Every structure is written in C-alpha cells, then in structure tokens.
Amino acid sequence: xxxxxxxxxxxxxxxxxxxxxxxxxxxxxxxxxxxxxxxxxxxxxxxxxxxxxxxxxxxxxxxxxxxxxxxxxxxxxxxxxxxxxxxxxxxxxxxxxxxxxxxxxxxxxxxxxxxxxxxxxxxxxxxxxxxxxxxxxxxxxxxxxxxxxxxxxxxxxxxxxxxxxxxxxxxxxxxxxxxxxxxxxxxxxxxxxxxxxxxxxxxxxxxxxxxxxxxxxxxxxxxxxxxxxxxxxxxxxxxxxxxxxxxxxxxxxxxxxxxxxxxxxxxxxxxxxxxxxxxxxxxxxxxxxxxxxxxxxxxxxxxxxxxx
Amino acid sequence: xxxxxxxxxxxxxxxxxxxxxxxxxxxxxxxxxxxxxxxxxxxxxxxxxxxxxxxxxxxxxxxxxxxxxxxxxxxxxxxxxxxxxxxxxxxxxxxxxxxxxxxxxxxxxxxxxxxxxxxxxxxxxxxxxxxxxxxxxxxxxxxxxxxxxxxxxxxxxxxxxxxxxxxxxxxxxxxxxxxxxxxxxxxxxxxxxxxxxxxxxxxxxxxxxxxxxxxxxxxxxxxxxxxxxxxxxxxxxxxxxxxxxxxxxxxxxxxxxxxxxxxxxxxxxxxxxxxxxxxxxxxxxxxxxxxxxxxxxxxxxxxxxxxxxxxxxxxxxxxxxxxxxxxxxxxxxxxxxxxxxxxxxxxxxxxxxxxxxxxxxxxxxxxxxxxxxxxxxxxxxxxxxxxxxxxxxxxxxxxxxxxxxxxxxxxxxxxxxxxxxxxxxxxxxxxxxxxxxxxxxxxxxxxxxxxxxxxxxxxxxxxxxxxxxxxxxxxxxxxxxxxxxxxxxxxxxxxxxxxxxxxxxxxxxxxxxxxxxxxxxxxxxxxxxxxxxxxxxxxxxxxxxxxxxxxxxxxxxxxxxxxxxxxxxxxxxxxxxxxxxxxxxxxxxxxxxxxxxxxxxxxxxxxxxxxxxxxxxxxxxxxx
Ligand SMILES: Nc1ncnc2c1ncn2[C@@H]1O[C@H](COP(=O)(O)OP(=O)(O)O)[C@@H](O)[C@H]1O
Ligand SMILES: [Mg+2]
Numbered sequence: 001x002x003x004x005x006x007x008x009x010x011x012x013x014x015x016x017x018x019x020x021x022x023x024x025x026x027x028x029x030x031x032x033x034x035x036x037x038x039x040x041x042x043x044x045x046x047x048x049x050x051x052x053x054x055x056x057x058x059x060x061x062x063x064x065x066x067x068x069x070x071x072x073x074x075x076x077x078x079x080x081x082x083x084x085x086x087x088x089x090x091x092x093x094x095x096x097x098x099x100x101x102x103x104x105x106x107x108x109x110x111x112x113x114x115x116x117x118x119x120x121x122x123x124x125x126x127x128x129x130x131x132x133x134x135x136x137x138x139x140x141x142x143x144x145x146x147x148x149x150x151x152x153x154x155x156x157x158x159x160x161x162x163x164x165x166x167x168x169x170x171x172x173x174x175x176x177x178x179x180x181x182x183x184x185x186x187x188x189x190x191x192x193x194x195x196x197x198x199x200x201x202x203x204x205x206x207x208x209x210x211x212x213x214x215x216x217x218x219x220x221x222x223x224x225x226x227x228x229x230x231x232x233x234x235x236x237x238x239x240x241x242x243x244x245x246x247x248x249x250x251x252x253x254x255x256x257x258x259x260x261x262x263x264x265x266x267x268x269x270x271x272x273x274x275x276x277x278x279x280x281x282x283x284x285x286x287x288x289x290x291x292x293x294x295x296x297x298x299x300x301x302x303x304x305x306x307x308x
Numbered sequence: 309x310x311x312x313x314x315x316x317x318x319x320x321x322x323x324x325x326x327x328x329x330x331x332x333x334x335x336x337x338x339x340x341x342x343x344x345x346x347x348x349x350x351x352x353x354x355x356x357x358x359x360x361x362x363x364x365x366x367x368x369x370x371x372x373x374x375x376x377x378x379x380x381x382x383x384x385x386x387x388x389x390x391x392x393x394x395x396x397x398x399x400x401x402x403x404x405x406x407x408x409x410x411x412x413x414x415x416x417x418x419x420x421x422x423x424x425x426x427x428x429x430x431x432x433x434x435x436x437x438x439x440x441x442x443x444x445x446x447x448x449x450x451x452x453x454x455x456x457x458x459x460x461x462x463x464x465x466x467x468x469x470x471x472x473x474x475x476x477x478x479x480x481x482x483x484x485x486x487x488x489x490x491x492x493x494x495x496x497x498x499x500x501x502x503x504x505x506x507x508x509x510x511x512x513x514x515x516x517x518x519x520x521x522x523x524x525x526x527x528x529x530x531x532x533x534x535x536x537x538x539x540x541x542x543x544x545x546x547x548x549x550x551x552x553x554x555x556x557x558x559x560x561x562x563x564x565x566x567x568x569x570x571x572x573x574x575x576x577x578x579x580x581x582x583x584x585x586x587x588x589x590x591x592x593x594x595x596x597x598x599x600x601x602x603x604x605x606x607x608x609x610x611x612x613x614x615x616x617x618x619x620x621x622x623x624x625x626x627x628x629x630x631x632x633x634x635x636x637x638x639x640x641x642x643x644x645x646x647x648x649x650x651x652x653x654x655x656x657x658x659x660x661x662x663x664x665x666x667x668x669x670x671x672x673x674x675x676x677x678x679x680x681x682x683x684x685x686x687x688x689x690x691x692x693x694x695x696x697x698x699x700x701x702x703x704x705x706x707x708x709x710x711x712x713x714x715x716x717x718x719x720x721x722x723x724x725x726x727x728x729x730x731x732x733x734x735x736x737x738x739x740x741x742x743x744x745x746x747x748x749x750x751x752x753x754x755x756x757x758x759x760x761x762x763x764x765x766x767x768x769x770x771x772x773x774x775x776x777x778x779x780x781x782x783x784x785x786x787x788x789x790x791x792x793x794x795x796x797x798x799x800x801x802x803x804x805x806x807x808x809x810x811x812x813x814x815x816x817x818x819x820x821x822x823x824x825x826x827x828x829x830x831x832x833x834x835x836x837x838x839x840x841x842x843x844x845x846x847x848x849x850x851x852x853x854x855x856x857x858x859x860x861x862x863x864x865x866x867x868x869x870x871x872x873x874x875x876x877x878x879x880x881x882x883x884x885x886x887x888x889x890x891x892x893x894x895x896x897x898x899x900x901x902x903x904x905x906x907x908x909x910x911x912x913x914x915x916x917x918x919x920x921x922x923x924x925x926x927x928x929x930x931x932x
Contacts, residue, residue: 031932074481076931095388097483108474110404112411124400125482169478 020088021177021208022050022073027082029068029232042068044232045082050210055203057223057240058212064229066212067105070181073210074102086177098126101175103166105182111155115146115165118154119172126173140168143198159186167198178202180211184218196222228293235293311894312629315605315760318901322908342908349878350916357920358382361927381927389485389926397484401492402499409462409500417458421508424450425515432519438573439549440597441893443519444775447512448889452782455505459786460809462497463793467925468802476930486926490918493794494787501786509779513772520597522549524568526578526589531557540564545576545591561587573597573707600774601708602897603661603763606644606744610757615639630758632667635678635748642757643745645687646764650740651733654766657715658684658732660744661765662701663708665756677703678753683745684713688738693730695745703755708895710765769897777903778892784910785886789813791914795921799928812880819877836862836869881913 026045033039043065050056058066071077072084075092084091087099109118116137123133141150144164149157154165163186170178183199184192199209199222213219219226220240228236228243236243257265324341358378365374428446436442467489470476479489524545531543539559544552545568553568553576561583568576574597579590612618613634633640649658666678681698696717703709716729736742744762748755792812796805840862886906888898 071931074477076477076480076929078929078932094483094485097481100481102478102481104474104477106474108477110408110475112407113404121400121404122478122482124396125479125484127394127396127483166478173482 019051020049021052021086022048022056022210023083023085023088024048024069024073025083025085027069027072027084028080029065029072029077030080042232043072043229046234048227048234048237050208052208053203053206054224055199055209055211055222057219057226058210058229059214059216059219059226060212060229061214063231064214065232066214066229067181068232069229070102070179070210070212073179074100098173099176101170101173101178103163103170103178103180103183105185106162109154109162109166109169112153114153115141115150115168118165119168122169122172136172136174140171143171144168145194160188160191163187163191163195167195171202175207177208178210180209182213183211184213184215192218230293230297233297235297311890311896312758313760313890314629315899316901316905318904321901321905342905345875346878346909346912349875350912353879353916357923381923385487385922385926389487389922392485394488398488398492398495401479401484401489402496405466405493405496406500408466409497412462414458414462414500414504417454418504418507421450421454422511424454425511429515429519436550436572440516440520440573440895443516444778444893445889447516448778448782448892451505451508451512451779452785452889455501455508455782455786456789456813458504459497459501459789460793460806460813462500463493463790464797464806464809465802466493466497466794467797468800468805471930472802480930487918487922490794490798490921490925494790494914494918497790497794498787501790502783505779505783505786509776513775516775517598520574520594523576523593524548524553524591526555526568526591528587528589531555535559563589570596597895598771599895600769600771600892600897601661601765601895602767602769602899603760603765604646604648605760605763606646608757608759608762609643609645611639611641611643613638613640630665630756632754632756633746633748635680635753635755636751641745641747642755642762643685643743644759644762645741645743648740649733649737649742649764651715654764655715656712658713658742658744659765660711660713661708661763662703662711662746663761664703664746665761666703666705667754667756669752669754672750672753677705678748678750678755679703680746680748680755682711682713683747684717684732684736685743685745686736686738687741687743691736691738693735696730696732696736698747700749771895774892774897777898778888780903781886781888781898781906784906785883788881788886788910788914788917791917791921795917795924798921798924813883816880816883819880819882836866881909885909 024046026047027043028041028045029043030038031040031042046065046069048069058069060066068077072079073086073091075090075094078092086093086096089096110121113121119137119140120133123136128136141147144167146161146164146168149161154162157165163183167180167183170180180199184195187195196218199211203209211219211223223240225237225239226243227234320341322342324344325339362374362378365377368374369377425447428450432439432443432446467476470479480486525548526543526545530545531541533541535541541557543555543557545555546552549572551572553571555568555578556564558564563578563580566578568578568591574594576594577592579592581588581590610618610631610633618640633642646658660682664680668678672678679700680703681700683698684696686694697719699713699717701709701711713732715732717732718727719730720728722728730736732742746755746757746762789809793805793809796808796812800808885902886909888902888906891898891902
C-alpha cells in the first residue's frame with residue numbers, strides 16, 4: 001500500500017528536519033526610506049542552518065547585520081526577500097514564541113518596574129498560573145544573581161544588572177531556543193565570564209543558542225560554530241577551531257628537551273628548508289581575522305562563504 | 309431659548325425606515341438609521357480595507373503571494389488569535405499601562421481639575437438667573453475636556469513610546485497577540501480614566517451642591533404693612549447669593565404655600581414659629597434647582613391656519629427644529645399625541661409642562677405673556693366626546709411652565725346647579741391615547757413649538773442619577789477616544805497619532821453637524837452648485853442659468869457627493885450624541901433611549917477601532 005511505502009520516508013526525513021531549529025533561505029533585508037527607495041542593504045541572501053543543541057555565534061563588526069538577522073528570525077522585521085524559518089515555521093508566526101527566549105541588544109524593559117514586577121509581567125505573557133510564576137521568578141532571580149536588587153526599579157540598575165534581568169526575562173518560559181543579541185556587551189571581564197558560563201550551562205540543558213557579538217574572544221570559547229558577517233554578507237561559516245587556525249603555519253612547543261635534541265629538530269627543519277619560530281598552531285586575533293576579511297572583501301567583492 | 313434636542317426613540321434611531329428614504333432627497337436620509345448607516349459603512353470598510361491591503365501586497369509580493377498574505381492574516385486572526393485569547397496576558401498589559409500612566413503623571417490632570425474647581429467657585433458666583441445650570445454645565449465641561457485630553461495623550465503616545473524605547477521588542481516576542489496588546493492598553497487607560505472620572509464626578513457633585521446651597525433670612529418685618537384687597541401681604545427675604553424671594557402671607561399671618569416664590573430656578577421651604585410680632589421664620593435649603601425631570605414626550609403634528617397638516621411657519625431666524633404657529637382667529641395648532649395615558653399612571657390628571665417660546669410681531673401687553681389655549685382631544689373620530697372645552701393659559705418664556713390639568717374638567721352646570729364635569733380618562737382617552745392641542749389666541753403673535761416643548765411630567769428621577777448619566781456619557785466618550793488613540797498609535801508616531809485622534813474627534817462632531825445640515829437641506833444645492841452660485845453671485849432662489857444638461861449634471865454630481873459625504877460621516881461616531889451636559893444642566897433626565905443610543909454607538913465604534921488596531925499592529929513591522 002502506498003501509505004505504508006511512504007511512511008518510512010517521512011520517518012527518515014523527520015529527524016533530519018527536526019534537528020534544524022533555525023533556517024534562513026537567501027534571507028535579505030533592505031531598509032527603505034519614507035519614499036520606498038532602498039537605503040541600506042542590511043542583510044544579503046543569508047543561508048544558515050542552526051541545529052538543535054548547538055551554540056551558534058554571529059560575529060561581525062558594528063552594522064554588519066547581526067541584529068537585523070536576529071530581528072528577522074523573531075518576526076520583528078519582515079524579510080525583503082527570502083525566508084526565515086524557526087522550528088520549521090515562518091518567523092512571523094506567534095506560536096513559536098512559546099518556545100523562544102530573546103535578549104535584545106540593550107535590555108529594553110520597563111524602567112519603572114522592579115525585577116520581580118518585570119519577571120511577573122513577562123511570566124503573565126506566557127499565561128503562567130500564579131504558583132508557577134512565583135516559583136519561576138524565584139529561580140531566575142537566583143540564577144542571574146540579582147537577589148539583592150529584586151525590589152529596586154530597573155532605572156537604578158547598572159549595565160551589568162540590566163543584562164542579568166534581561167537574561168532572566170529571556171529565560172522565563174524555559175525556552176528551547178535562545179536568541180542573545182550581544183549578551184556580553186558592556187559587561188566587565190568577570191561578568192562576561194559568568195555570562196559565558198551560563199550560556200554553556202544552558203547548552204548542557206539541551207537548549208539551542210544563537211548569540212551575536214562583535215568581540216571574537218567573547219564567542220570563540222563558547223560557540224560551536226560561528227558565522228562571520230560583514231556589511232550584510234556572510235563571509236565565513238564553520239567551527240571556531242577551523243576558522244581561526246592558520247593551516248599553513250605549524251608551531252611546536254615542547255618541554256624538557258635537551259639542547260642536543262633541540263639541535264636535532266632544528267636540523268630536521270633546516271633539512272626541509274624551514275626555519276623554526278615557535279612550535280604551535282597559532283590562532284588569529286580578532287583584529288587579524290576581521291582585517292583579513294575586510295581586505296578580502298575589498299579585493300574580491302561578492303566572495304561568499306560556503307556552508308561547511 | 310429653551311434647551312433644544314431631538315427626541316429619537318431607540319428603534320427609530322436604530323432601524324431604517326426605507327419607505328421614507330428617497331435617493332435624491334437629502335432630508336430623507338436620516339431615516340436610514342444607525343444600523344444601515346454606520347454598520348453598513350463600517351462593514352463596507354471591513355471589505356474595502358483587506359482589498360486595499362491586498363492591492364498593496366500585490367505590488368510588493370505579486371498577486372498569489374499577496375493574496376496568501378492577506379488571507380493568512382485574516383484567517384489566522386479568526387482561527388488562532390481569537391480562540392487563543394488570554395485574559396491573563398491582556399491583564400498584564402493593562403496593568404503595565406496603568407503603571408505607566410501613573411508614572412507619566414496623569415495625576416497632574418487631576419490636580420488641574422481641583423485647581424479649576426477652586427477658581428471656578430470664584431468666577432461662577434455671580435448674578436445669574438440660573439446658577440444651577442451654569443454650575444452643572446461648567447463642571448461637566450471641565451471634566452469632559454480634561455478627561456478627553458488625558459485619554460488622547462495617554463492612548464496616542466503609548467505604543468509609539470514603546471516602539472521608541474523598544475520595550476515592545478521584549479513584549480511582542482512573547483506569545484502575546486496583537487489583539488491582547490490593543491485591548492490591554494484600552495482597558496488600562498480606560499481604568500485610569502474611570503478612576504479619574506469617578507473622583508472628578510464626586511468632587512463636581514459636592515462642588516455643585518455646596519456651591520448652590522444657601523438660605524435666606526425672613527423676618528416678621530420683611531412683610532408689607534398693608535395688605536392687598538384679598539388680605540394677602542407680600543414680603544421679601546434677605547438678599548443672598550445675588551437674589552431674593554417673594555413670600556406671600558395670608559390674612560392670618562401664615563405662609564399659604566409654606567414656600568417662597570420661585571426665583572432663579574428654585575424656592576425654599578418656610579417654617580414659622582410664634583405669633584404676631586414675635587413670629588420667626590426659618591427658611592430651608594434651596595429646592596427645585598437640582599432636578600431631573602423625566603418627561604413623557606408625545607408625537608407632534610401641526611395644523612396650518614386652514615386646519616391642514618403642515619410643517620408650520622418658519623420665521624426665518626430659527627433653526628427648523630422649531631416652527632411657529634400663528635395666533636388669532638384661525639385653525640393653526642400644534643397637536644401632541646400622548647400614549648399610555650392611564651389613570652394608574654396619572655391619578656391626578658395630566659401633569660402637563662410647557663416650554664413654549666413666543667415670537668411677538670408687535671409688543672402687545674408686555675407685562676404678561678401671550679395667551680394661548682389648550683384643548684384635549686379624543687383621537688377616536690367616532691367618540692361621543694370629541695374634545696374638552698378650551699383651557700386658556702398665559703405663556704411664560706424661558707422657563708418650564710407647569711400646567712397640570714385636573715382629571716375632572718368642569719364643562720358647565722347641571723340644571724340642578726351642580727357642576728357638570730367630564731373625566732379625561734373616561735371621556736377623552738381612547739386606547740390609552742389622548743391629543744393635546746395648543747393654539748395661540750392672540751392675533752399676530754406666534755408660539756414657537758418643537759416636539760420636546762410640551763410633555764407630561766408625572767414624576768422626576770433623582771438628580772444624582774442624572775448627574776451620573778452625564779458622567780456616563782463622558783466615560784463612553786473617553787473609552788471611545790482611547791480606542792481611536794490606540795488605533796492611530798499602532799501605525800503612527802506619537803504626535804501624529806495625537807493629531808489624528810483630535811481630528812477624529814473634530815470630524816466626529818463635524819460629521820454629526822454635517823449630517824444635520826445635509827438632512828435639513830432646504831435650498832441652495834450641493835457643493836458644486838453653491839460654488840457656481842458664489843462665483844455668479846446669485847442667490848439660491850434664482851435659476852442656475854446654465855445649459856440644461858450641464859445643470860442636471862451639476863445637480864446629480866452634487867447629490868452623489870452628498871451621498872458620499874453622508875456615508876463618510878458614519879465612519880466616525882457622532883460625538884454630538886454624547887453631549888448630555890445640556891440635559892443635566894437644564895434639569896432633564898437623560899432619557900433611556902438616548903443612553904441606549906450612546907451605548908450602542910460606543911460599542912460599535914470601540915469594537916471597530918479595536919479590530920482595526922489589531923490588524924494594523926499585527927501586520928506592522930515592529931522594528932522597521
Ligand atoms: N530600522 C532601520 N532602518 C534603517 N537602517 C537600519 C535599521 N536597522 C538597522 N539598519 C542598518 O542596517 C545595518 C545593519 O544593522 P544591524 O543589524 O543593527 O548591525 P549589527 O551587526 O551591529 O547588529 C546597519 O547599516 C544599520 O544602519
Ligand atoms: Mg546589533
């Protein structure tokens with residue numbers, strides 16, 4: 001019977017597509033002025049697939065289209081062309097919001113509410129019962145560590161505290177997918193470390209995370225994969241280790257070698273026509289990578305990354 | 309000028325009376341009724357809007373995708389957003405709206421109100437023949453202005469501010485529906501407005517009652533020393549609150565009526581103690597100024613001097629609301645037909661009250677009113693008793709004039725010398741109906757008459773209830789304005805949304821006015837014809853004097869334009885219908901049918917604006 005024949009196909013396809021939480025298909029956003037004339041091409045034909053359980057980083061300098069991408073995925077912006085799919089559904093679908101958490105670039109919260117009122121407000125938007133709300137608010141205040149300021153109006157909060165309450169707000173519904181726009185911006189090194197640890201903890205709970213940053217060090221040790229955007233174009237895409245490793249340079253670093261052994265190695269290198277600098281695979285610094293990309297963009301405009 | 313208003317029964321207002329509607333006669337269009345007029349136009353918009361939206365979507369996305377987009381939004385609204393509606397989410401939005409309003413210092417508005425009341429006490433306390441009226445008009449006006457101002461500002465800036473501060477990003481990325489955001493805002497701001505209105509209402513009530521409260525001093529030596537031929541003596545009270553009252557004492561020194569004469573729309577009760585020169589009088593509180601007459605109105609028809617049905621004479625300086633009947637020896641009369649006239653409802657007879665205005669073509673006897681006569685008539689042409697004998701009365705101007713008619717009317721003498729009487733209910737009422745015919749009997753004088761001028765006043769309702777009804781009207785306006793403000797704020801920036809809301813209110817007023825002008829069109833023609841007349845400097849009675857087909861074309865395009873304008877006036881609520889301050893101030897009950905009309909209008913327009921707001925918000929690009 002045909003239905004029986006088809007069934008295995010569906011079963012095979014389902015886990016594969018179920019694994020993809022976010023998908024963009026040549027997603028493009030052109031901002032227009034009042035008269036409808038194109039002003040900025042903020043994002044150009046972006047193709048991305050983000051899989052369940054990974055931490056995905058959007059990396060790029062200011063104005064490269066990171067926030068635009070996230071807003072398109074949330075339905076805050078409508079694509080000029082292409083598609084943004086979240087959980088396999090159009091990004092403008094309200095129902096997806098049940099399973100999503102979002103921390104905007106700056107924490108856009110009501111300044112006249114205190115931490116508890118803020119979380120209570122957002123919890124109500126998820127239609128949570130009072131008992132659930134109370135428990136959840138307590139948990140999150142502990143998690144982000146703002147117990148001491150729970151009854152203070154947000155207008156009195158420091159930047160770091162604002163980020164924390166913003167994150168708590170994003171986690172109120174225990175979301176499967178968390179979109180964090182520049183989660184570490186404005187945080188001091190300790191705050192940044194804490195934020196990153198929290199992100200790793202969330203990943204360990206099986207959540208999918210999409211985060212953006214213009215600081216490479218902030219993404220490189222948490223993200224499984226990163227995409228590098230520049231002027232709305234996807235320039236690089238892949239695992240952090242792959243992207244930052246300079247493949248044609250090899251560095252060795254050893255301990256406890258005798259001068260004789262060192263000489264021997266030096267001789268081997270010399271025999272192969274090399275010169276020993278330092279023995280390791282170096283990683284690029286933030287500036288180097290960006291500068292390379294910018295140089296590359298100018299040399300070969302329109303070059304695009306291949307999905308790896 | 310007595311206070312003017314059209315009495316329209318609820319169903320008469322609501323339902324179309326199509327047999328009365330003629331396409332080419334603008335005056336007949338008011339018969340189209342609210343149901344077909346407003347609901348019809350709104351329904352039309354409900355189809356027109358998606359169509360325009362579709363056209364825009366086609367330009368952007370092409371026909372098939374455009375159709376899909378529009379259809380999905382509407383279908384999704386009905387199948388997902390409506391059943392998914394959550395009161396808890398709506399409440400959360402409403403609560404934040406209230407907190408935001410309080411933070412934005414709405415209480416300043418309240419402080420302004422209190423200050424206004426304090427100053428008002430000073431400048432309202434002047435010589436005025438009807439202080440109650442000016443006090444009540446003032447408080448209602450002040451409340452209305454402040455509450456509307458507050459509603460417009462709160463609602464028009466709310467969503468734009470959220471978009472500007474981007475707080476809306478964290479809200480709309482939650483599973484909240486656009487409808488819940490709109491409704492939450494409307495409920496929140498209305499709640500703030502309601503509390504303000506309640507407080508203002510209480511303060512106003514106390515202000516009016518305290519402001520009008522006064523008494524007078526009456527002493528034994530305030531009376532004239534000489535009695536008039538009937539033995540009565542006249543006295544006056546002390547002058548307080550810019551007036552005195554006359555008091556009449558009978559032969560034995562008692563105050564016959566137990567009351568002062570009426571002055572400035574009120575009177576006082578008087579109690580006396582002691583005898584002769586030691587007699588002291590206690591004058592009570594003012595009465596009769598804070599009232600709410602609940603009149604029973606009749607249907608009016610008019611007879612011209614030849615006794616034929618007519619529209620009455622237009623004396624030129626009057627709005628056609630009021631027409632005039634000529635006095636003297638002719639048959640012109642105004643006839644009111646009252647229904648449900650039963651002895652149970654009117655045990656004492658007919659509690660008639662009149663508010664006629666008088667138009668004198670010569671001075672006549674200026675010291676007294678123009679004389680008129682009332683005849684009660686049987687509606688049944690075959691009845692044994694066709695009418696009562698005429699009862700003459702002296703008209704009074706500018707005041708409601710009570711003229712109760714006893715149940716038993718003396719119509720002559722029996723042979724044995726006893727009075728021959730007729731009973732209104734037995735002899736003149738037919739199937740609960742009776743006609744009251746009023747004529748002016750002085751030659752060349754005229755009575756101005758309108759339907760609400762003559763009515764039965766069996767009992768009054770409570771003033772404070774009527775006062776509350778006045779506030780209910782303001783409340784409904786506030787809710788409506790909030791809905792419109794929120795609607796505009798879903799797609800306009802704050803200041804522009806505020807302007808748009810003011811315009812909507814202004815056009816609402818103007819629309820009602822325009823409709824009245826349209827439906828009362830007498831001569832002059834529509835906009836094109838009027839334009840030509842102005843250019844040619846021709847008055848409305850001369851011919852247009854252009855090529856005939858052209859004239860016809862002008863006339864028909866004028867008509868078409870008027871039909872469109874008439875339709876457009878229904879897009880916005882007729883705010884004129886919400887102005888009940890004159891009822892309250894003039895001491896007339898805001899009649900239940902009017903309350904019903906207001907409620908209906910408020911519900912229909914609030915709902916329409918909210919639904920529109922829902923679609924605007926749902927389909928807009930929040931971060932765009
Ligand atoms: N609402 C907007 N209207 C016009 N241009 C915008 C808007 N939002 C962003 N842009 C432009 O789009 C580009 C990408 O912006 P964004 O996505 O915010 O960059 P970032 O990577 O820093 O988050 C920038 O050039 C920015 O100026
Ligand atoms: Mg950004």
